Amino acid sequence: MTEPQTHRTFEDLVAEGAAVPTEGWDFSWFDGRATEARPTWGYARAAGRRLARASAALDIQTGGGEVFDFALGTAAPDRPRLLAATEGWPPNVTKASALLSARGAVVVALPEDAPLPFADETFDLVLSRHPVRAHWAEIARVLCPGGTYFAQHVGPASVFELVEFFLGPQPEAVRGGRHPDGERAAAEAAGLEVVGLRAERLRMEFHDIAAVVYFLRKVVWMVPGFTVEEYEPRLRALHRRIETEGPFVAHSSRHLFDARRPARRP
Template identity: 75%
Template structure:
């Protein structure tokens, strides 16, 4: 078996060729790894969805996390002695990137989910107090006043957010040391204050720092193409020198280690 290191050009070409739509990260298996938060967001989401009347998933991506949660509930329904369907009577999702809208629609339509094309910074296209549960996994930005507006009194926002300086060891390899204001833009204390300013009560806020490893430069290229806000102007051509340097480092030292940050929000709209 040929165990020689693969050429930089071949690995980069492979990373460029992988489609980027959706939030399915299965391609990274064997090429990168990331610790998962202890709270298990997708399964926790399924538990929150059970028995909910109306639910909204904001920035659903390709619908993978919501689809997993609804599949989990469907399996629970099949196993239940009373056959009571625990899924929400109404479920909607928003997404702004057209390729993801198409992917999410195909994935979630069998579950009866209405996927609405909506830009991430636009007002949510729903009436006031339309939902008793709003969920989101890794929103680009939480628009707290809109979240509070569409929640019914007593309703819940249950979400997993990307935290401050997430995977910044990798980011700063490409763009240099970032100012504190940029590094701390997603700090959970700031987001708590914003949620409370919008009229929500933060019931629980948990944060964790998790190890990430990249085993080859193809994984780095695909990651930066997929998670576009990490290095917004990323292209192989622009950052070829930094990519080559990181490729040599991985070959000589082993996987490149970074750390992701995540926080779990459980916030509720007061009953007035």
């Protein structure tokens, strides 16, 4: 006979969410505690199909390398001869280097805003999943003529139900940031042709306050400077809400970019 689950206090849950390591982009800890619907296009597998046709590929802001590693696994044995990735956060650089070296990929430690340390026209495929910001001129520079930028971006007002619970209503300029139309214009201004752009808004559920704490610690740009101590009153209020009303519902925003550097004319 299974014993009934002991009710867990606010303090216990918050302590658990505050103790989980945040390096990498492995979100398996959330299993049973939070859910997020996935975009219909299946980015990692779609990236794997692109990798199987590429000769030189770069993954920008690779995190812990988990998504790039999965995509390379689906492309094997037809993966590119030249593989590189960039990442700015030191714990992620260490994790990605250990993971991707087995695939023959070199991971370069690089701040998010720094120019890419690669020669012009080096790659025929550039990938990125959830870059903080796309540096379109640099992407266009390192792409070969005819090469492709294939990426999944975070869209406008993503998870803003949670953001505004902690920070209050946000200005429209903030809510509308990362809009796919604005990013399309920036890509085209850098000389790229946007051949495909899809957007979806996806349901998320947080089932306990530990998941909220971990999420805000891991995705640091949601509530900048988040700490349990500073936001303890709002965390308590959200804990009570989840206990009385059920999961806290938010919506993520994602868009898929398929952009191409024009081929040279004969």
